[in-house]
Amino acid sequence: MSEFLSRSESYLPFLLQGLWLTVLVTLLALCLATNIGLLWALFRTSSVNLLVVPTRFFVEFVRGIPLLVLLFYIYFVAPEIGVNLTAFQSGVLGLALAHSCYLSETFRAGIEAIDKGQIEAARSIGMRRPLMMRRVVLPQAFRIVLPPYGNNIILLLKDSSLVSVISVTDLTMQGKMLASSTFDNMTVFTLVAFLYLCLTIPLNLLMRRLETTMGVGG
Amino acid sequence: MIVFNNVHKSFGTIEVLKGIDAEIRKGEVGCLIGPSGSGKSTLLRCVNGLESYQRGSISIDGTVVDATSRDIHSICARVTMVFQRFNLFPHRTALENVMEGPLYVLKENRKEVCERAMELLDRVGLAEKMHAFPGSLSGGQQQRVAIARALAMRPEAILFDEPTSALDPEMVGEVLQVMRALAGEHMTMLIVTHEIQFAREVADQVLFLDGGKIVERGSAQEVLRDPKHGRTQDFLKRVMHPA
Numbered sequence: 367m368s369e370f371l372s373r374s375e376s377y378l379p380f381l382l383q384g385l386w387l388t389v390l391v392t393l394l395a396l397c398l399a400t401n402i403g404l405l406w407a408l409f410r411t412s413s414v415n416l417l418v419v420p421t422r423f424f425v426e427f428v429r430g431i432p433l434l435v436l437l438f439y440i441y442f443v444a445p446e447i448g449v450n451l452t453a454f455q456s457g458v459l460g461l462a463l464a465h466s467c468y469l470s471e472t473f474r475a476g477i478e479a480i481d482k483g484q485i486e487a488a489r490s491i492g493m494r495r496p497l498m499m500r501r502v503v504l505p506q507a508f509r510i511v512l513p514p515y516g517n518n519i520i521l522l523l524k525d526s527s528l529v530s531v532i533s534v535t536d537l538t539m540q541g542k543m544l545a546s547s548t549f550d551n552m553t554v555f556t557l558v559a560f561l562y563l564c565l566t567i568p569l570n571l572l573m574r575r576l577e578t579t580m581g582v583g584g
Numbered sequence: 585m586i587v588f589n590n591v592h593k594s595f596g597t598i599e600v601l602k603g604i605d606a607e608i609r610k611g612e613v614g615c616l617i618g619p620s621g622s623g624k625s626t627l628l629r630c631v632n633g634l635e636s637y638q639r640g641s642i643s644i645d646g647t648v649v650d651a652t653s654r655d656i657h658s659i660c661a662r663v664t665m666v667f668q669r670f671n672l673f674p675h676r677t678a679l680e681n682v683m684e685g686p687l688y689v690l691k692e693n694r695k696e697v698c699e700r701a702m703e704l705l706d707r708v709g710l711a712e713k714m715h716a717f718p719g720s721l722s723g724g725q726q727q728r729v730a731i732a733r734a735l736a737m738r739p740e741a742i743l744f745d746e747p748t749s750a751l752d753p754e755m756v757g758e759v760l761q762v763m764r765a766l767a768g769e770h771m772t773m774l775i776v777t778h779e780i781q782f783a784r785e786v787a788d789q790v791l792f793l794d795g796g797k798i799v800e801r802g803s804a805q806e807v808l809r810d811p812k813h814g815r816t817q818d819f820l821k822r823v824m825h826p827a
Contacts, residue, residue: 486634487671487730491685491737492661501688505675 373553377544381554384540385561391457391536392523398462399522403469408499410470411477421470428467434528436460441532457529457536465522472514476507509580516573520566527562537561585610585772586631586663586741590640593626600626601637602796608741608789611770615783615804618793619819624776627793628743631774632663645740661689664734668746670726672718678705678729679714685737697736704732708762724755731762741772748779780823784808792816 406425409417428436441456451459480503488498530539541558545551586608593601600623608614616624629635630642636651643649649659664685672681682701686692705714708728718726727747734742744763748756760782766773767786777783783790783804790807792800792815800813811817 481671483667483669483671484673486665487667487673489634489657490632490660490665490667491733492657492664492689493685494657497688501684502673506673509675 370553373550374557377548377550377554377557380544381537381540381557381561384535384537385565387454387535388523388526388537389565391454391461391529391534392519392526394458395461395465395526396519396522398458399465399469402462402466404473406466406470407473407477410474412495425467425470428463431464433460433464433525434531436464437528437532453529453533456532457526457534461522461526461529465518465525468521469515469518472511472518473507475514476511477503479510480506512573512577512580516570516576519573520569523565523569524562585612585645586614586774587643588627588640589642591627591630591637591642592639593623593630593635593637600796601630603640604796604798606791606798606801608772608774610740610772612772612788613767613786614774614789614791615787616774616776616791616793617778617780617783617819618799622793623796624793625745628665628745628774628776631743632660632665634665661685661737662739663741663743664737664739665743665745666727666730666734666747668750670718670723670730670750672726672730672733674718677715677717678710678721678732681718681729682732682736685733690737701732701736704735705729707735707765708732709758722755723751724758727751727755727759728762731759731766735766741774742766744773744775744777746776746778748777778823780808780820792819794819 406421409421410425412418431439437456437460440451440460441453444451444456484502484506485498488502493502526536527538530536530542533539535543537558541554545554548554588604588606591601591604592599604627606614616627618624626635630637630651631644631649633649633651633656641648644659644663647659650656672678673684676684679698679701682704683694683697686697686700687694702711702714705711708731710725710728710732713721713725713729718729721729731742731747747763748759751759756779760779763773763775763782764786775783775787785804787804787808790802790804791798792807792811792813794815800807800811800816806812807816808820811820
């Protein structure tokens with residue numbers, strides 16, 4: 367046990383560098399995915415067919431491709447058509463695209479769960495759709511989608527380990543490199559798993575806390 | 585003020601309005617009565633564009649209501665609606681519910697809107713509940729907030745869609761009292777209701793709808809006390825003496 371601790375101490379700084387990158391990739395991808403996902407959801411729930419149909423097609427398309435393949439595509443194929451992104455940018459973009467599609471379905475469910483009476487009430491005081499969305503529908507939908515949204519964040523965080531495959535030096539990548547140079551698989555991957563849990567468990571608790579506080583007063 | 589001219593409306597192949605002609609003048613209270621499924625709510629919802637109609641026209645002060653037009657929102661802002669199930673915004677307080685329209689649709693000054701909203705809540709007897717969320721209010725209180733919300737838009741007319749039907753019996757009175765006061769101030773109102781007694785008191789004009797047509801119309805006195813048509817007589821008998 368003491369040996370484990372002393373080894374851990376020497377591995378930790380290296381892994382923490384990776385952890386920082388994992389957090390960064392996750393946060394950036396989450397920000398992008400949330401905004402884009404909301405946009406897809408708004409398109410999907412609009413009454414304009416020109417928005418509904420292409421969005422549906424795109425979401426189904428991206429959701430049907432494994433994230434790993436999507437990452438390969440952005441990192442290896444895109445340069446061939448002149449789009450050169452760094453590994454980090456490719457990783458963030460791939461994660462954001464894939465998760466924007468998952469999130470859009472979550473958001474859409476939330477928007478569609480709002481009582482029709484709310485929409486009629488908003489219309490009957492003269493609200494147009496954008497204002498109605500902003501003031502009436504989305505604030506209520508947000509509460510409904512909070513639990514699945516929290517779930518999505520955790521999935522995104524874990525999916526971020528895939529960017530290691532396109533050479534982003536995130537936590538998983540750092541772990542792999544460390545393990546192959548020390549052959550100490552046991553200690554290294556235990557630490558890697560532990561560090562992921564250090565992110566996911568507090569996140570879980572935070573989401574649960576948020577759900578309770580958002581539940582009151584309405 | 586509100587003019588119906590040969591209004592036809594169908595849901596699919598079922599025709600629910602079969603040529604409605606009527607006029608509600610400024611300052612007048614019109615009551616729509618009739619059995620369920622007769623098309624009264626549908627007719628009301630056509631007035632502010634919540635439903636579209638296929639033939640004929642509805643106009644408000646000369647502006648034709650067209651649910652598919654881009655201007656439908658400005659019609660809604662001029663003729664507001666009070667719903668059977670209140671439909672208050674549950675994530676906003678009573679005061680915020682009332683302020684919402686003037687503040688964000690009419691883009692009026694926040695301070696003035698707030699003052700007016702407080703006055704309106706006071707007028708419907710809910711000054712002390714202004715910071716309460718709808719979830720903590722009784723049905724009657726919620727409906728009174730909804731009326732204040734409709735009034736806050738300074739509408740030319742208010743549409744009421746069975747405003748007391750979802751209320752416990754002991755709360756009907758407080759809502760009718762607010763509406764009675766509005767009638768006294770000559771607010772133009774079109775009310776779908778089953779409260780025959782109330783209609784007798786406030787209505788300048790009563791329209792009895794059955795099967796998508798106006799079967800009988802006239803003053804409250806004529807239609808409700810002394811109905812000519814057999815179907816009106818039947819309906820009133822059943823409503824007044826349910827057992």
